[in-house]
Amino acid sequence: MINLIWAMDENWLVGNNDKLPWHFPKDLTYFKNVTKDKIVLMGDLTYESMKGYYKTKPFPFKKIYVANLIDKVYEDAILVKDVNHFLKNNNEEIFVIGGPTIYNLALPYADRLYITFVLGRFEGNRYFKKFDLNDYQLVNYSNTDSLIFATYERRKH
Template sequence: MISLLFAMDRDRVIGKNNDLPWHLPNDLKFFKNLTMNQSIIMGRKTLDSMNGPLPKRENIVLTRDTNFNPPNCKVIHSIEDLQELINENKEKEWFVIGGENVFKQVLPIADRIYMTFIDQSFGGDTFFPEFDQSEWIVTSEKEGEVDEKNRYPHTFIQYDRKRL
């Protein structure tokens, strides 16, 4: 199963200057709980934004750069490579964590979306692509707690692709 995992604001912003434009510890905890001991797939810029691979996860980088070989990461070069990798273990949940270009490429074949929707506008330069919500069903929706550390209203939403 291919799952997209991201936070976005009301303008579809997911990043600014290769970073998150907000600080939301609830979202970071949600991300960590989902991805710990799992496989995460990202583009090169997303890896750069994290200052290296995340611990206790299989870090897979999707890049066209055939010379890119970061330590402690598996590198693949196409969506076809990704599909081949996923076909080797179809029972597993594979988490795609960004960025914008990777989301655009993987969205048509994704099975699930985990979105933290932040009800605020931040401005940014990286966006989650438009998607046809009629192809998806909301299977979980939970309001995040707003407090002194989590100042922005946010909702954790899980979408599953409708199957015919």
């Protein structure tokens, strides 16, 4: 099963120079609760950005895959050079956690989407590519303060 998890504002903004453009502790807690001890896939820029947040602490994930077209050795992660091949041929439950390029590559394979809708418009330069949410069915929903937490599952055709 392929899961994507991300937060975006009303303009589908997801980042600002590889950082979050907002700080909502409830969203960070939600992200940690959903992805803790899970297998994750992220791009190299997201990996480096998260390393900046975690500093010397280990990531809270069961296994980490990092997508990068360049041969690179990661001390705590496994290199993935072909995201499409990886997602087509992997039987693990994967959580895709960023960034926009990796989300775009993974979306056609996604079984479930965990989207935090951040109410408002923020400054940034990294956007989620718009797509039709009608391909998915809303299965869970909650809101708090300026956030809407929504879970969608792909509709069966």
